[in-house]
Amino acid sequence: MRFSGSDREHNYKAEIKILNEQIKSLRDQLFGKKTEKIHKDDGQLSLFDTFKPDTPILDEPEEISVPAHNRKKPGRRPLPENLPRVEVIHDLTEEEKICACGCMKSRCGKEESEQLEIIPAQMRVIRNIRYKYACKNCEGVDDDGPTVSIARMPEQMIPKSIATPGLLAHILTAKFADALPFYRQEKQFHRIGVDIHRSNMCNWAMKVAQACEILLEYMKGEILKGPVINIDET
Numbered sequence: 001m002r003f004s005g006s007d008r009e010h011n012y013k014a015e016i017k018i019l020n021e022q023i024k025s026l027r028d029q030l031f032g033k034k035t036e037k038i039h040k041d042d043g044q045l046s047l048f049d050t051f052k053p054d055t056p057i058l059d060e061p062e063e064i065s066v067p068a069h070n071r072k073k074p075g076r077r078p079l080p081e082n083l084p085r086v087e088v089i090h091d092l093t094e095e096e097k098i099c100a101c102g103c104m105k106s107r108c109g110k111e112e113s114e115q116l117e118i119i120p121a122q123m124r125v126i127r128n129i130r131y132k133y134a135c136k137n138c139e140g141v142d143d144d145g146p147t148v149s150i151a152r153m154p155e156q157m158i159p160k161s162i163a164t165p166g167l168l169a170h171i172l173t174a175k176f177a178d179a180l181p182f183y184r185q186e187k188q189f190h191r192i193g194v195d196i197h198r199s200n201m202c203n204w205a206m207k208v209a210q211a212c213e214i215l216l217e218y219m220k221g222e223i224l225k226g227p228v229i230n231i232d233e234t
Contacts, residue, residue, distance in 0.1 A: 079114050086117075123194045126164060128153060158207050168208055171201050 097105050130151045138147045157165050174180040182198035189196045209216075223229060 079116060085114075121188075121192060123189075123192055157211055158204060161204070161207075163204055168204055172205060172208060175201075175205065 092105075099105050130153065132148055132150045134148045157163075157168055163171075171182075171185060174185055175182065182201045185201065186196060186198045
């Protein structure tokens with residue numbers, strides 16, 4: 001089948017148009033904006049900024065009934081009820097209670113407001129007093145049993161240490177839960193009048209870890225029972 005010159009020219013133009021569209025599509029995929037927004041220069045009309053003159057305009061707007069609703073008034077959240085309250089009375093002086101006419105003003109009401117207060121950390125010393133008891137009847141008698149008895153100290157996390165379990169819990173919580181290094185805690189303790197060196201806190205942390213080895217081994221066993229172990233390598 002033979003084509004005339006005009007038919008071949010028409011086919012060439014159609015093929016060139018298809019190839020140009022493919023090139024444009026590939027360029028848009030490689031270098032174009034990754035958005036679904038329609039550009040106005042692509043020959044398409046927008047759905048929102050066009051207006052047809054023959055579109056009928058309603059003379060009266062359509063009425064829509066909206067149900068009533070309650071709107072919350074913005075304001076401050078109430079303070080927790082479980083916190084202890086301390087009442088501070090603010091009253092007028094005796095001179096301020098006298099009116100300009102010379103009569104004494106009478107109380108007609110009050111206004112209350114609440115503020116949140118914090119009590120800074122306080123350190124205290126626990127003095128352990130252990131009483132001793134001796135049997136006077138056994139004094140000077142040859143006996144293998146002890147003649148003097150003394151009250152036992154409660155079990156301590158670190159024996160013969162000045163750190164109580166409460167202080168150790170505070171230091172380790174600040175270190176591992178609040179990411180507060182020992183040198184910063186050292187400065188905090190110094191501000192409230194107590195000198196605890198960071199090396200002491202480091203030694204306490206290692207001794208507490210040794211005392212908790214039984215718990216750590218149990219936790220390790222529970223982790224190994226699972227099919228997958230998630231690790232945060234950061």
